[in-house]
Amino acid sequence: MTKKLFDILIVGGGMVGASLALRFSQAGLQVAVIEKTPLSSMQADAADPTEPPIDLRVSAINRRSEQWLQDIGVWQHLPATRLCPYRALQAFEGDSEPQNQGLTFTASELNQPYLGHIIENISLQRAMWQQFNEFITLFCPATVTALSQQSEVAGYASVSTAEFGEISGRLLIAADGAQSQLRTLAGIGHNGWQYQQACLVATVATEYPQQDITWQQFTEQGPRAFLPLPGAQASLVWYDDLAKVKALAQLPAAQLAAEIQQSFPAKLGKITVKQQGWFPLTRMHANRYWQGRVVLVGDAAHSINPLAGQGVNLGFADAALLAELVLQALAEGRDLADSELLQQYWQQRKKANLLMMSAMDGFYQLFSSRWPVLRLARKLGLTAAAKAGPLKAWVGAYAAGLKD
Numbered sequence: 390m391t392k393k394l395f396d397i398l399i400v401g402g403g404m405v406g407a408s409l410a411l412r413f414s415q416a417g418l419q420v421a422v423i424e425k426t427p428l429s430s431m432q433a434d435a436a437d438p439t440e441p442p443i444d445l446r447v448s449a450i451n452r453r454s455e456q457w458l459q460d461i462g463v464w465q466h467l468p469a470t471r472l473c474p475y476r477a478l479q480a481f482e483g484d485s486e487p488q489n490q491g492l493t494f495t496a497s498e499l500n501q502p503y504l505g506h507i508i509e510n511i512s513l514q515r516a517m518w519q520q521f522n523e524f525i526t527l528f529c530p531a532t533v534t535a536l537s538q539q540s541e542v543a544g545y546a547s548v549s550t551a552e553f554g555e556i557s558g559r560l561l562i563a564a565d566g567a568q569s570q571l572r573t574l575a576g577i578g579h580n581g582w583q584y585q586q587a588c589l590v591a592t593v594a595t596e597y598p599q600q601d602i603t604w605q606q607f608t609e610q611g612p613r614a615f616l617p618l619p620g621a622q623a624s625l626v627w628y629d630d631l632a633k634v635k636a637l638a639q640l641p642a643a644q645l646a647a648e649i650q651q652s653f654p655a656k657l658g659k660i661t662v663k664q665q666g667w668f669p670l671t672r673m674h675a676n677r678y679w680q681g682r683v684v685l686v687g688d689a690a691h692s693i694n695p696l697a698g699q700g701v702n703l704g705f706a707d708a709a710l711l712a713e714l715v716l717q718a719l720a721e722g723r724d725l726a727d728s729e730l731l732q733q734y735w736q737q738r739k740k741a742n743l744l745m746m747s748a749m750d751g752f753y754q755l756f757s758s759r760w761p762v763l764r765l766a767r768k769l770g771l772t773a774a775a776k777a778g779p780l781k782a783w784v785g786a787y788a789a790g791l792k793d
């Protein structure tokens with residue numbers, strides 16, 4: 390088999406990996422993407438004129454991520470019919486009566502037209518893949534079986550695949566998700582835990598027309614979240630004990646709808662369940678973000694409680710910084726895997742990612758606790774935060790990705 394040497398070799402063509410492939414290819418670098426999912430799953434059925442149903446996996450994309458997606462020329466190509474802007478974020482305890490509005494952040498308070506958009510992961514990924522150009526070589530479906538970092542003198546590292554043989558790159562990017570195989574092959578350890586709870590996700594049709602608010606109700610059993618979708622639809626997230634979540638996920642749609650109506654606040658209105666599934670809740674943080682010529686981005690470096698919908702936003706922030714530093718090294722004639730730049734990337738992103746992960750854990754512990762003292766603390770916290778202008782503005786801007 391012929392030797393394939395690229396400037397940048399990315400393992401994992403998910404949202405984060407694909408965005409980096411585009412950025413580097415736009416700078417004229419030769420990029421390889423190795424993805425285990427068959428290409429067919431990335432192609433919409435052009436012969437089918439009907440709008441496909443909304444996929445179960447959706448993400449809240451904040452303003453900073455939107456900027457990154459604009460910069461790489463993807464945002465402009467996202468189908469408007471699959472995007473839902475949200476202009477308010479609300480957190481409350483117990484019922485949702487007007488006297489108990491908890492804490493609400495609005496776009497107008499921050500002088501913004503909106504705080505972010507909800508979009509399906511697959512639509513975003515597809516839009517990126519459609520922009521892949523002649524500088525990107527796709528190895529798909531393919532899975533990495535080994536890593537060799539022996540060619541330090543030659544200035545590259547290689548991976549082996551059963552399907553395409555050996556593929557080499559000057560910089561290897563692990564964007565292969567939370568179970569990253571490249572991370573393991575590079576000998577990078579990680580720490581973290583599985584939370585005792587899991588979450589049920591359901592795509593539903595709603596009685597009410599399209600909403601522009603995303604809300605979370607905190608209950609003693611765990612949060613219940615509402616994310617608006619295009620049209621009269623929503624994505625609901627129900628956090629609870631693992632056994633309960635698994636049992637809910639197996640219910641027929643009509644029965645699950647009845648359970649949701651009982652457990653979610655009345656302001657949800659009537660719903661019909663279209664799709665359902667469940668996800669474990671994991672916290673994982675890599676012990677370091679680089680080793681030799683391998684560097685980690687996105688979920689391969691960190692996975693976070695999805696409570697505040699920040700996972701892929703952190704991944705896009707990793708991607709933006711890594712691209713900036715690597716392109717700077719390129720302009721200065723330095724090695725693309727220069728250890729100083731990889732160290733700088735790790736130090737900067739570790740700090741920001743850890744802050745968000747710890748904030749989510751603090752929130753999660755506080756709001757899932759049944760201790761009276763913590764219950765009082767969170768009630769006071771919600772009330773105090775609701776009144777504290779500058780603090781509230783900072784939290785709102787942080788959640789919308791407008792501040793570090």
Ligand SMILES: Cc1cc2nc3c(=O)[nH]c(=O)nc-3n(C[C@H](O)[C@H](O)[C@H](O)COP(=O)(O)OP(=O)(O)OC[C@H]3O[C@@H](n4cnc5c(N)ncnc54)[C@H](O)[C@@H]3O)c2cc1C
Pocket residue numbers: 400401402403404405406423424425426447448449450510531532533564565566567569570571588590668686687688689695697698699700701702703704
């Ligand atoms: C219930 C739930 C709700 C969420 N909601 C939000 C939200 O609202 N907002 C938000 O920002 N985040 C959210 N997240 C988190 C978000 O989904 C992840 O952070 C995001 O998908 C990570 O993107 P990634 O590209 O790093 O990894 P992934 O999406 O995991 O992509 C990894 C890619 O690598 C490929 N791959 C894996 N292994 C290999 C291999 N060995 N060889 C080749 N290819 C491989 C996979 O096929 C995949 O395409 C949520 C997560 C969950 C579970």
